[in-house]
Amino acid sequence: MITVTxxxxxxxxxxxxxxxxxxxxxxxxxxxxxxYGCGAAQCGACTIHLNGESIRSCCxxxxxxAGQQIVTIEGLSANNxxxxxxxxxxxxxxxxxxxxxxxxxxxxxxxxxxxxPTDQDIDxxxxxxxxxxxxxxxxxxxxxxxxxxxxxxxxx
Amino acid sequence: xxKLIFLSxxxxxxxxxxxxxxTEPARKKNNMIGMKDSVGSVxxxxxxxxxxxxxxxxxxxPAGDQPLQGDDSHIHTMNVKRGVDGxxxxxxxxxxxxxxxxxxxxxxxxxxxxxxxxxxxxxMVFQGRTPRQLAIQLLDPKQxxxxxxxxxxxxxxxxxxxxxxxxxxxxxxxxxxxxAALVTQTRLWIxxxxxxxxxxxx
Numbered sequence: 001m002i003t004v005t006x007x008x009x010x011x012x013x014x015x016x017x018x019x020x021x022x023x024x025x026x027x028x029x030x031x032x033x034x035x036y037g038c039g040a041a042q043c044g045a046c047t048i049h050l051n052g053e054s055i056r057s058c059c060x061x062x063x064x065x066a067g068q069q070i071v072t073i074e075g076l077s078a079n080n081x082x083x084x085x086x087x088x089x090x091x092x093x094x095x096x097x098x099x100x101x102x103x104x105x106x107x108x109x110x111x112x113x114x115x116x117p118t119d120q121d122i123d124x125x126x127x128x129x130x131x132x133x134x135x136x137x138x139x140x141x142x143x144x145x146x147x148x149x150x151x152x153x154x155x156x
Numbered sequence: 157x158x159k160l161i162f163l164s165x166x167x168x169x170x171x172x173x174x175x176x177x178x179t180e181p182a183r184k185k186n187n188m189i190g191m192k193d194s195v196g197s198v199x200x201x202x203x204x205x206x207x208x209x210x211x212x213x214x215x216x217x218p219a220g221d222q223p224l225q226g227d228d229s230h231i232h233t234m235n236v237k238r239g240v241d242g243x244x245x246x247x248x249x250x251x252x253x254x255x256x257x258x259x260x261x262x263x264x265x266x267x268x269x270x271x272x273x274x275x276x277x278x279x280m281v282f283q284g285r286t287p288r289q290l291a292i293q294l295l296d297p298k299q300x301x302x303x304x305x306x307x308x309x310x311x312x313x314x315x316x317x318x319x320x321x322x323x324x325x326x327x328x329x330x331x332x333x334x335x336a337a338l339v340t341q342t343r344l345w346i347x348x349x350x351x352x353x354x355x356x357x358x
Contacts, residue, residue, distance in 0.1 A: 040259075040261075040263060040264050040265075041253035041259075041264070041265050042233070042234075047247070047252075053247075053249055053251070053252055054247035054249075054252055055251075055252045055253075056252060056253050059253060059255065059259050059264065059265055060255065061255065064255065064256075105247075106246075106247035107247070109246055109247040110246045110247055113246055114246065121246070123235070124235065124237055124245050124246060124248065125245065125246035125247045125248060126247070127234050127235035127236075127248065128234040128236075128247065128248050128252075128253075129247075
């Protein structure tokens with residue numbers, strides 16, 4: 001039995017410790033917002049937060065999460081009101097949407113560590129997340145917009 | 157009588173010559189430890205150099221601020237960066253993909269608990285270094301992480317991330333000699349005087 005805390009809730013998972021964490025999140029806990037893309041840590045679709053770091057859950061064993069704090073796209077905010085989610089919505093970022101939960105989870109780490117990212121900072125942070133629809137320009141614009149929203153929110 | 161004296165002299169000379177041959181190698185062996193030998197030292201270093209310049213070692217000692225990948229040492233896909241601590245930047249930290257052990261399968265991320273580049277304050281570049289440049293760098297505490305020669309040998313002998321090079325996971329070639337052989341050559345290089353190859357050696 002492996003105990004993990006996902007989006008603030010404690011779960012005891014009876015599964016092989018070598019199971020990919022993504023499998024446990026999707027198939028056992030039913031949190032399907034995180035996507036399977038490549039299975040090789042190449043595309044970023046499966047990005048979640050492990051103790052605040054944006055790990056690739058397809059290549060991370062369940063055992064690594066034992067006793068740790070996991071946040072998935074479902075737990076990024078209480079009411080889908082994280083500045084990134086607001087900006088994503090405002091700027092119609094997704095096209096097919098498949099990669100977007102991973103994009104958001106990576107962008108969240110960027111904004112947490114750098115509230116005023118430059119285009120270069122965004123490229124450096126987001127280059128591990130691939131979008132086959134090619135929404136990169138909107139992703140970059142929305143991250144800038146989210147940074148502004150976060151500052152406005154801090155003032156009010 | 158004369159014949160007996162002559163034979164005794166011949167026997168004495170033969171014995172002295174024979175003994176001198178016998179003792180020479182023993183004397184050499186005893187003096188080997190700590191004996192400086194620039195040719196032997198450089199020869200040992202060149203064996204070390206071949207290992208350090210192999211992809212398994214050099215890929216994480218790049219000239220730029222991006223790690224290298226593969227046996228052709230291409231720049232790491234995804235535009236991975238060194239970062240302020242050698243562990244990447246923002247959502248592109250090494251341990252976000254690289255686990256404490258290799259993921260099984262070809263082209264899957266290799267892993268080690270210490271997976272990282274050297275930090276920007278101590279870059280320890282291997283890529284592009286000539287044998288002379290690399291030897292000078294390895295011997296300079298200001299460029300080698302503050303290590304003494306004994307600590308360099310210990311690093312090569314015992315460091316876990318160095319040891320990964322001989323357990324790199326599927327599809328990755330090994331360094332050109334075993335770790336034990338590398339340790340032997342490093343020890344010889346240092347014991348014979350830690351000589352630096354001339355600029356002509358390539």
